[in-house]
Amino acid sequence: MLKVALPRLRYHPGHGFSAGIEQLWLEVGFGGGEHSRAQAAANPQAGLIACEVFEQGLCSLLAALIPEGGEATAGPPENLRIWPEDARILLGLLPQASLDRVFLMFPDPWPKARHAKRRFVHPHTVELVASRMKAGAEWRIATDDPTYQSWIGEVFGAQSAFDPGTPRTERPPEWPATRYEAKALAAGRRPLYWSLRRM
Numbered sequence: 651m652l653k654v655a656l657p658r659l660r661y662h663p664g665h666g667f668s669a670g671i672e673q674l675w676l677e678v679g680f681g682g683g684e685h686s687r688a689q690a691a692a693n694p695q696a697g698l699i700a701c702e703v704f705e706q707g708l709c710s711l712l713a714a715l716i717p718e719g720g721e722a723t724a725g726p727p728e729n730l731r732i733w734p735e736d737a738r739i740l741l742g743l744l745p746q747a748s749l750d751r752v753f754l755m756f757p758d759p760w761p762k763a764r765h766a767k768r769r770f771v772h773p774h775t776v777e778l779v780a781s782r783m784k785a786g787a788e789w790r791i792a793t794d795d796p797t798y799q800s801w802i803g804e805v806f807g808a809q810s811a812f813d814p815g816t817p818r819t820e821r822p823p824e825w826p827a828t829r830y831e832a833k834a835l836a837a838g839r840r841p842l843y844w845s846l847r848r849m
């Protein structure tokens with residue numbers, strides 16, 4: 651699946667999406683890919699680049715997109731492409747002010763303070779993401795991890811590129827569910843949902 655199907659679905663920086671796709675969206679760490687698929691299906695006007703480094707996650711998304719036996723032939727959805735590497739590498743390759751929306755759903759929390767640099771929300775990464783987003787663009791973040799929740803408040807409280815707003819305690823209806831969210835809710839944890847606006 652990875653060898654045969656991934657090359658046809660892989661995002662190539664500089665090639666973009668086909669005509670008629672007006673917006674560029676990015677999902678960081680799509681896990682099983684449910685959220686990416688739901689967003690791409692509901693938003694044909696947006697080209698979504700779905701990033702994931704975990705092989706099993708890549709296989710899940712490919713399997714859901716490509717019917718069995720169609721690995722070499724099935725036409726991929728026009729508006730969904732995969733970046734099978736660290737999203738930060740892709741961000742470095744995208745043009746300035748090119749992204750209309752970014753999703754970071756339930757990022758790996760790295761709860762120990764000495765691992766804080768591995769968190770995706772980090773002053774350096776926030777600066778990188780900000781540089782690639784258009785003015786007015788939205789960055790959605792959700793997490794159930796209390797350390798990460800405070801960390802988001804801390805990091806976004808110390809910058810001026812985004813208006814962090816106030817996180818919601820219920821998932822907004824237009825946000826598709828994710829597998830990690832389901833696990834968190836089943837375990838009695840309380841996610842928070844941010845909609846940050848690029849200034």
Ligand SMILES: C[S@@+](CC[C@H](N)C(=O)[O-])C[C@H]1O[C@@H](n2cnc3c(N)ncnc32)[C@H](O)[C@@H]1O
Nearest residue numbers: 679680681702703704736737755756828829830
């Ligand atoms: C906790 S899981 C959440 C998955 C999914 N978003 C969900 O809510 O079900 C975080 C995922 O992010 C991926 N990931 C972490 N850092 C990443 C990065 N820098 N670039 C791309 N994927 C990343 C991990 O491999 C993992 O699958």
